[in-house]
Amino acid sequence: GGNEYIDQAETLCQKRALEAFNLDPQQWGVNVQSLSGSPMNFEVYTALLQPHDRILSLDLPHGGHLSHGYQTPTKKISCVSKYFETMGYRLNEKTGYIDYDQMEILADHYRPKLVVAGASAYPRNIDYGRIKKNVCVKHCFNAVA
Template structure:
């Protein structure tokens, strides 16, 4: 295994830590090359947009200027991780660091509003593909129309209308008549 620099989250561009790679050197090289190295044309266009935002006063309400700290967090390897569910009860393993961040955010949100965790809870999760799927269904179907989706235990997704014989688990199965297939 090779000792390599990792992608940093403290603004040091990875110079602060080293790690070993489990995959071949060719994979490591591919994963660590910058956008400037892999696609200089796109990198140049993006630099122009960064300059435009820095040198402009943005008055479009739906646009937001993101801080470097937020970019660091969004561009971290955490964004590679699929983490459906809630801390301690995820559908897949390897979520201990996602859980730690989510629990920290929940704690901070409660503290911000002076709320007692014994009395209050907070969901700090971003919207996922489930709301997007529901919007697509609503755009092309009317309530109670039929929807066939791959059954969850066989590789489907909750947003495809998952239900048990006694309970409708997904909101999609409440709005539409859903039929799982295997």
């Protein structure tokens, strides 16, 4: 469970790939799965955004992921940060929770087109409803979890 829509998209993509090359599905199969999550994230971003559009995501040192657009003050580290304009939101270091108030202020100033509401090393529940209501409704068309 939980992957129903991913499975539907994958099946549709396989069908279209076979049709594009006039291949018989009884004789051929195609693998349309991404190698890993990092290239998949980039594929999703390039499908939804234009070059230099803005992404707001959890900063890597605060639990985010490199593929969400990590950069240092002096260098763009990931491919995502080189292709898009990225900014990281952070944790409240006293509580260890995402600082939603600061995230909302940051989004008001930065005006991202996409908010990544996910992490690789953040063990707490994320308030997706608050992000959608207070950040995405105002500024962006989508939130990626």
